[in-house]
Amino acid sequence: MRILFIYPSQADDATNRYRCVHLCEALTTAGHTAEHVSAGQDAVRVAHDIVVLHRMPWGGPGSAFAAAARSIGARVIYSADDLIFDLEHARHTGTLFPDDPLRYRHSKREAEANAQTLQNADGALFSTEFLATGRGVVIRNFLGSELLSLSQAARARREAFLKQRQDDRVTLGYLSGSPTHDADLADIALPLAATLERFSHARLLVVGTVALPGPLRRFEQNGRVRRHPYVPWRELPGLIAQVDINLAPLDLTRPFNHAKSEIKFLEAAAVGVPTIAARSAALLETEGALLCGTDQEWSDALASWLSEPTKRQAASEAALAALEQHQASTQSGIESVFTAWMPEKAVHGSVTVTRPRKSKVVGKIFQTEQKFLRRWHYLRRHWRLANEQERHGGGTA
Known part of the structure; x- marks a missing residue:
């Protein structure tokens, strides 16, 4: 088997380590070819039997990698370890201020795009049964060798x-x-x-x-x-x-x-x-x-x-x-999960997905928005904590 994991940020992010790097390590140990790459790279070669889109929203890189995979006969799998694809819970993505309309709009857009990737995938991989119910299969998180x-x-x-x-x-x-x-x-x-x-x-x-x-x-x-x-x-x-x-x-x-x-x-x-x-x-x-x-x-x-x-x-x-x-x-069941996703016909050829200039610009805008929201929340948080300490008399209980 040849498996490619694609994620939207850096490999050292905890979510990417647990859901991509560790799985690559387990699959490689079992004798398969497994690679992980960031969607932020300028060019990624797709020549694999299975392409896993981890937390990849539809539109831009997500749909581009899915199209590339299908063009060579590969299977497309959606992967998530958080409830980021359910619109009902867009207000509950771990934010400091769930009632913040700016953050809600950002989370709602993210949830809609991830839901679309899930809908367009050939299968789905999750970290818990709570996430997977009626949607896909589970490989629980495990620790890597390092x-x-x-x-x-x-x-x-x-x-x-x-x-x-x-x-x-x-x-x-x-x-x-x-x-x-x-x-x-x-x-x-x-x-x-x-x-x-x-x-x-x-x-x-x-x-x-x-x-x-x-x-x-x-x-x-x-x-x-x-x-x-x-x-x-x-x-x-x-x-x-x-x-x-x-x-x-x-x-x-x-x-x-x-x-x-x-x-x-x-x-x-x-x-x-x-x-x-x-x-x-x-x-x-x-x-x-x-x-x-x-x-x-x-x-x-x-x-x-x-x-x-x-x-x-x-x-x-x-x-x-x-x-x-x-x-x-956990590791004993990984191979069987991916074997079940193998395409019936052999994958043919390869496709190189290049990141278009528009995607780079949109990506930078999205990153800038994330930084703005993060700083905005931090400022609100510090203001709230300062007010609480003042009410409690300088930080006492």
């Missing part, structure tokens, strides 16, 4: 540190990629604050630009909440190794979040860290994680692992075992 290697080294350092540690301090960690997760952390602010109040040996590490909810601010002032800036993914295992319990809350009032996969659990498990997570529709049930749906469940889960180190250690071992099983079971 991240596994980095995580193994971080786990060894962590285990050596734990053997030498003299105190009973337990660090809870929330690792966020962007400020769009403000509502997720805020969702567990009350049980988390109550836990820090109850257990004096507990600390909280918050990573990324996520805002610290009001109930937790006083713990930052007395040194029990530590902030750390966002780090590139290759540095992530070393940061996870500083954590004893990984937190993965989600604001489940937004349907968008029910489609989220178990990446946070997988990345923590690879370093030997168990996870307490929101009970969403897409997360795995495993002994290496506790899933919570209410404040009381969050409080009980935190108390269980904070008060009984043996339970926490058992959960760490279970998380690592669950990861190994997940990696093996």
Whole structure:
């Protein structure tokens, strides 16, 4: 088989790594030819049996690559790992301000274009059952070899540190990629604050630009909440190794979040860290994680692992075992999924898709709009947070 994955941005973006780079690695290991490229390149040669359009909107590059694939008899597959193709949820794409008409218009246009790609594809590939229901097949996210290697080294350092540690301090960690997760952390602010109040040996590490909810601010002032800036993914295992319990809350009032996969659990498990997570529709049930749906469940889960180190250690071992099983079971099914998509007749020839000048101009306009929206949201967010701190008396709870 020859498979080509095409994505709209850079390979290092998390979505492209998990849904294209990692799949290419697995398919190559199985003896197939698999490549991944950015649609932003000036020219891409298409001479493959299957062309996967990952998060590629119709119109412009998306439809151009689909036409090129069909002209040589290749199959076209749509791929997504978020609910970006459903118009009903255009307001729920992780934005800071769901009622913002500018962002809604942008998200609606993106959803319409992705929905059109899905409709015009020969098949569809998703990361969770929530996304795939009635639409396509599932290959769940899994870790690539480089991240596994980095995580193994971080786990060894962590285990050596734990053997030498003299105190009973337990660090809870929330690792966020962007400020769009403000509502997720805020969702567990009350049980988390109550836990820090109850257990004096507990600390909280918050990573990324996520805002610290009001109930937790006083713990930052007395040194029990530590902030750390966002780090590139290759540095992530070393940061996870500083954590004893990984937190993965989600604001489940937004349907968008029910489609989220178990990446946070997988990345923590690879370093030997168990996870307490929101009970969403897409997360795995495993002994290496506790899933919570209410404040009381969050409080009980935190108390269980904070008060009984043996339970926490058992959960760490279970998380690592669950990861190994997940990696093996997920990768074993990849080949059969793509084999089912092989065209009945042999692909003939090749086509080079060049990026027309108009597409470059439109792409730059779209990128400029995205940057504007991002900065606009950040400004609104900072203004909102400043007002909240003023109302709370300079940042206290």
